[in-house]
Amino acid sequence: MKTILKTTAAALAFAVVAASPVFAGTLENMERERAIMLETLLSGNMTPAERQSKSAIARVRLIDLERMVLRDESLTGKNTPHVRAAFENYDLTFLIHASAENNRAPLDHWLTQLGVSTQSVMGARPGLR
Amino acid sequence: MKVRTLTSALVLGVALAATAPADATAAEGWSPAASEKLIKLPGSYMEKAIENDYRKSALAAKLTETDEKVSFKKQSLADLQAAVAGTDGELRRNLEHQFLTEKKNYIELMREQTELRRARAETKVRLYERLLGKMNAKKAVVSKGQAELLNNQEAARARFKSTLANVDSTLLQPTYAAESKYAQEYANNLAAIERLSASINAHPMNQAPEVMGEPMTRDEYLRHLIAQNESEIALVDQERAVLGYMAKLVSLDALALSQDYEPDETFAAADDDEQRLTSAVDFFITN
Numbered sequence: 001m002k003t004i005l006k007t008t009a010a011a012l013a014f015a016v017v018a019a020s021p022v023f024a025g026t027l028e029n030m031e032r033e034r035a036i037m038l039e040t041l042l043s044g045n046m047t048p049a050e051r052q053s054k055s056a057i058a059r060v061r062l063i064d065l066e067r068m069v070l071r072d073e074s075l076t077g078k079n080t081p082h083v084r085a086a087f088e089n090y091d092l093t094f095l096i097h098a099s100a101e102n103n104r105a106p107l108d109h110w111l112t113q114l115g116v117s118t119q120s121v122m123g124a125r126p127g128l129r
Numbered sequence: 130m131k132v133r134t135l136t137s138a139l140v141l142g143v144a145l146a147a148t149a150p151a152d153a154t155a156a157e158g159w160s161p162a163a164s165e166k167l168i169k170l171p172g173s174y175m176e177k178a179i180e181n182d183y184r185k186s187a188l189a190a191k192l193t194e195t196d197e198k199v200s201f202k203k204q205s206l207a208d209l210q211a212a213v214a215g216t217d218g219e220l221r222r223n224l225e226h227q228f229l230t231e232k233k234n235y236i237e238l239m240r241e242q243t244e245l246r247r248a249r250a251e252t253k254v255r256l257y258e259r260l261l262g263k264m265n266a267k268k269a270v271v272s273k274g275q276a277e278l279l280n281n282q283e284a285a286r287a288r289f290k291s292t293l294a295n296v297d298s299t300l301l302q303p304t305y306a307a308e309s310k311y312a313q314e315y316a317n318n319l320a321a322i323e324r325l326s327a328s329i330n331a332h333p334m335n336q337a338p339e340v341m342g343e344p345m346t347r348d349e350y351l352r353h354l355i356a357q358n359e360s361e362i363a364l365v366d367q368e369r370a371v372l373g374y375m376a377k378l379v380s381l382d383a384l385a386l387s388q389d390y391e392p393d394e395t396f397a398a399a400d401d402d403e404q405r406l407t408s409a410v411d412f413f414i415t416n
Binding site for chain 1: 271
């Protein structure tokens with residue numbers, strides 16, 4: 001009887017833990033959304049119209065997510081590698097806002113920040129690395 | 130003989146009262162904690178909260194009770210003093226003796242009262258110092274990496290704020306995207322927060338503490354309160370010195386009263402003949 005009770009309690013505890021929602025932070029949500037958008041923009045497996053439509057939706061979501069991160073007081077002074085890296089480069093982290101600020105398309109701004117320009121691509125030579 | 134014995138006992142009693150050790154239990158009547166809740170309160174409200182906590186303590190009850198006793202004792206001293214002045218003979222001597230006893234009781238009560246006031250002031254000083262220490266400790270815990278992060282976050286927010294209008298006009302063009310539900314709700318909530326914030330700032334309980342019309346920070350106000358209580362401790366110490374003098378006077382009065390009953394003329398005459406050290410002081414002072 002005692003064993004049955006113990007097993008039931010353990011199962012119940014597991015069920016409670018399994019059922020509790022695991023919330024990702026605002027920063028994690030934003031970064032996931034940004035990664036998906038960049039993947040969409042760089043993908044060669046879709047039509048331009050499809051890419052345009054998907055990236056437009058992602059951009060709308062990212063506007064809000066970027067603002068949520070910038071306004072998130074729980075991130076203030078949260079000295080973790082993830083948060084530190086996010087705030088070290090505004091242009092890469094808050095891509096939509098930074099690109100709008102510079103009147104560029106998000107992908108253009110992203111590539112510029114990474115040092116990839118039309119000139120550098122055109123001037124590149126194929127070869128082994 | 131009975132009167133003389135009583136007077137001697139009185140002298141001894143006064144001497145003991147004047148040198149009695151501090152009331153060890155006084156400080157135990159109030160032990161406030163420097164809680165986080167207290168730290169978060171506005172400066173002037175913090176002082177009120179501490180005062181309210183004190184009023185509910187055993188120390189406050191004891192001090193109020195002692196104050197009442199002192200007040201009654203002062204009244205009976207005034208009555209006795211008037212009675213002594215209006216009588217003579219044996220009755221006057223009895224009243225004088227009673228007057229001295231009452232003075233001794235008054236000194237004992239006042240000593241107790243000063244101990245309680247000292248305990249209150251010392252407890253407040255300790256509490257304010259702990260609060261100040263906790264507030265400073267909170268400010269000090271910022272590592273180099275954290276300071277850098279805070280700078281980056283501040284810069285990011287400043288950049289976002291300064292470019293918001295420009296970014297909005299670009300991003301929220303009809304061709305780009307309509308304003309989202311989050312943006313709309315955020316604007317509504319922000320307006321509500323600003324109104325509430327204005328009310329909080331204007332609330333009388335949230336006014337910055339002032340000293341002589343000058344607004345003070347919480348740190349400054351706490352230091353001001355510590356200084357105030359330190360001065361209370363210094364005054365209590367001075368009052369104890371006054372009590373010591375009072376006790377000395379009562380002892381002397383008691384001695385004089387006993388001498389009045391059985392004057393020792395031989396001793397008095399010899400006393401007159403004795404050379405006093407003070408009479409030679411002038412020899413040692415050159416100017």
